[in-house]
Amino acid sequence: MSTMTKDATQRVNSTRKSMRMQAALERVNWTQLCDQILIFVFGSSLYAAILYNFDINSGVLAGIWAFAIVVAVVIYGYVSRFEWRTTIVTVLFIAVVLFAFGFLREFSFDGLNYHVATPLSIDHTLNGIADTDALGGSFWAEHYPKAFEYFAYTAKVLASRFNSGKSFTLLLSVPACVALMRVLQSAGISARASLIASACCVYNPVVLGQVTSFYVDAAHYFCWVIFSVHLLFALKRRPYSRVQLGIALVLLIGSKLTGPAFAAISIAVLFTAAFIGGEKRRFLTQNRGVIGELVIWSFVAVVVIGYSPYVENIVAGKHLFYPVLGSDKIDIIGGRVSADFLAMNPLQRIFLSYFSLPLDCRPCENAEPTFVPSYAHLRDAFIALHTAATRFGAFGPFFGVMFIACIASLFWRRRGGGEIAKIFLLATLASVLLHPQSWWARYVPMFYMVPFLVIAGFSSARKLFHVVVAVAIANSVLAAASVTGYLLLKETHYKNQVAAVRTMCGEEPILLASSEMNWEADLRDDRLVVVAAGRHPANSSCPVNFDEMMVMKK
Template sequence: MHKVYTENIFSHKSFIAGVFCLYIVSFLFITITIGYLLGISVSSLNLPLAVILSSVLIIKQSGLNIRNTCLVILESIAGITIIGFIMAFLPDFSSDGNYYHQESVILQVNGWNPVYSPTELDISIWIKHYAKALEVTSAGILALTHNLESSKVINWILYIASVLIPYNAIRNLGWSRRKSISVTILLSCNPVVIGQLFTFFNDFAIYCELVILVSVFALIVPSADKKNSLYLWGIAVAITILAINTKFTHFMFIGIAWIIFGIYLIITRYYDLLKPYLAFGVISVLLGAAVTGFHPYVTNILTERNIFYPLIGDKKVDIMSGNTPEIFKGKNRIETFVISLTSIKSTCDSESKISDDILSYISNYGYGTRVNGFSPLFILILALSIAYGLKYSCNRRAWILSGILLLTCIVFEQNWWARYFPWIWAIPAILILGSTETTTKSKLLNLIIALEILVATASVVRMAGGCVSRKLFYDRLYEQMQKTPLKIANRTAVVTYKLNHNNALYIDVPISQIDSLKAVSYYDYYSRHLDIIELPDSFYTEITRPILLNKCMMLNKRLSSGSTNERDSN
């Protein structure tokens, strides 16, 4: 990590911190999955071991003296720890997050080994057969902290890496510090990513993984030092292994990124890079799918004869019919993409409150918004960015890359759902980075930055507010249940874990014995018929009564209608 990087010490330290964060996630995942292959369950030792391995490797590779490198490491650990404490007090209020994502984490901490007993338990099909890199690493954190919500810090560690590494790459492309910071801000304000940082959702990860991988590729091309080039290829392998094991679709998209880079090397005649490109590409796939990804890729072949079960194949599970808003049904892919970017209306059951009213849209905007998930301002941001690129002669490579990103949304289905294609958010940053304007004094650029910061801030406020609201509800609920047992129907493993962890008393009853006028779902009052709790009159206060009565009314309507709204949305 010497000649390749800029002499600017701030940029260099940012890169070291970003790679350190990436190493923590990678080593945590690798040590746990290798342990599974050896028959060893996740334990409280995995996270400290990952931090130690990451520290040793960074000290060896940083190019700084030990004192400065250790300061970067300690500052990174301190920042991660602070975020972890904050996350511990902000409960995830997403449906899928509280359903199978958290259950997967809990099962692993309780001793489940997905390599040797992938299908023996009576659990969700998505836990048995789906990729789960973030759930595995979250289990490593939970095993040490004994606080389920604190394990969401793994999202932030990956996010921090995706902010710091690109900044260094942009600086090494020759841009000024101000412009590098401006473009980095644009990349980091993605509302899909920010919204999911507060949850156990994992869609955001592909954005972080792609941003890191492309940044590393950008550093590899001009590298004349074989030692540094080898180091960079190692980072590319690490982030690729994570992507392969985060979601099946991420395997495909990270593979497309590798293919595009290979084509670029051929077109630009970087033939000397083709040999390491092919070698490290093969290593990434083998380690990602056959070793660390033995579960689910190999176990799926052994149990279902289908490596990507249940996403494709004869026995694939349809997860989209019930998740598709009416305004997209019967439309082609171009129409759905355009409608999604220009509309705020949805008639999907799970977004039934979204209407033509912008205030209603904002109040319901969250981690998995189906219509215009990048916010109503994104179409304006995109238009302004195109205008900026035209005004300041954006280079051809930036236009081509932006076109490729747009093309992916037209080629693949479900392009209306922002959580599946979060990289579209990077287009404005790419066009601005590729322009000839070298300063940050442009009013147009400042307007774009201001709009993106506004979107990001709104996402933080919305999600943090939802977490705080849910925490207040839970605190009140636990206080009540520590004194008097409450009736609960269809109790799940996740809620059982949380109730027991908080010494809550409860009585299991059939759902027919729950007073629907006093019933709320533990984590999502629009959800399935699971974890339905009957609240006593003493639970209500002057402040909580209007809100809780509204929730009870909504759930009562759903229970009466028989709608379960199964929202498995991988």
């Protein structure tokens, strides 16, 4: 066979494989797949929320509640006529993600502190050891919304590993990506370009820094995107998912104290835009169904998933947003950055933060943005990209280029249309600018979407859109490389310390030293027996200070 014939045969085979893959993807109902992912996350959160709020310590009662929720989901799936191909894909995807995350370990401070404290607390209660010394981060675990921490416990039950519980960010990234893709397509962006751009927004450096941790900011951002997009489509009389609209609202409110504010801002902006651009006389009548959905799901968010802390705060005589607002608030920002920086107006802080080099110097007090690209600063910037809460420049070193490009697009080849993208951009900017800490990317990850939305909504310069996509890919590649390097180093060190503990303690149970870090979750995932102080005789357990062991020397 000649070389030309072989090349032609290879091209034909490649084309056939591509067509088969495309045909397989077309058989999947993506709206149903996203519905099913959100139903799984919501059902998991609901199960653990019931256990936590009712302080259930009986395995039988826990099993009854689990069975009831599973039956309800099956009945809903049958009534909704879920397609079997899509359902199989969803189940396989969830199973693979839960299984894979179980082999990761948690190393972030907030993750090991108050985020993992909730699933550990529920586990302790069901195992009859809830009367032990308080877990690390118990105050914040008690007073913060816990939707994703509830999910983490259920994931632990399903996959037998605590770290499977931090898979919520990756799971929710899929419906968020699909929702954002629909917004960009509505502005005339091609399907392929919309998919790539949406993936860049969804897997931006902030998200990549958190996707392997228990941090909830990225997942919170995804819920805001899903909720806002489907609410916008509902008000514009476009096809939307009631399931995604409602569940995303519940998870948005039930995962962070900023959730109610973000939801209220989106509702205000989107309803105002719909009122101005639509029929005013019958506006409330036409949208009474959507309003009813918002009321019902908000009730579920506050009273069921968010009972702790929202209802508990009110019953205790405090306000809804304790302890981050009000006269008795706890300052979590002061001392982390320079007082001079905080004294600037919000736009100055935003500009300086996002145009600076990435920086996350935790031991530093009064930190300030860095702009000098010296070797040391560039090295620190690359390292900072792996962290889940980088203070300055957290959108990567090239975000400034993306932002300048989107501003330039406003003066170059203007276009009409793109109404959906423009309204969604308005909701995004309102959510960012009204946040008091909008300079810190972990609190406003949606700001990363602005360059894409500006160009999609106001410019016909598609080449410029592709340039922004290319720059965003470079940002994400740098962040992914930083995260990968950190995980390899940290996981290797962790495994060495676990091996040292096995050698030191043998078959004896491990008694961890008092710490703000709940290493119990990681160690139990490695099938080590960890006992709580007061529950086991001191002379028959092996004391371990895992904080000291996990300190990595340069």
